[in-house]
Amino acid sequence: MKKKEEEKIACHVCRKLIPKATALHAEGQEYVLHFCNIECLDHWKKQQKREEA
Ligand SMILES: [Zn+2]
Structure with a gap:
């Protein structure tokens, strides 16, 4: 039996592999x-801002 929570994404x-159920996500258009944690999410957010500016 395959549980959805065991599905892993990078x-x-x-690029760390994390269970999809515990991953944080950001929605684009x-x-x-x-993201594996809030630090990675923040890192990405900062990058986005830099690219816009
Ligand atoms: Zn990460």
């Missing part, structure tokens, strides 16, 4: 990105 920033 963090968008550090046409995509969803996954």
Whole structure:
């Protein structure tokens, strides 16, 4: 039996494999990105701002 919680995805920033159920995500216009923790999410957010500026 396969549980959904056991599905693993790679963090968008550090590429660490994490259970999908515990991943943080950010939604873009046409995509969803996954992050292992708040630090990676912040890192990505800062990068986005830098690119916009
Ligand atoms: Zn990460």
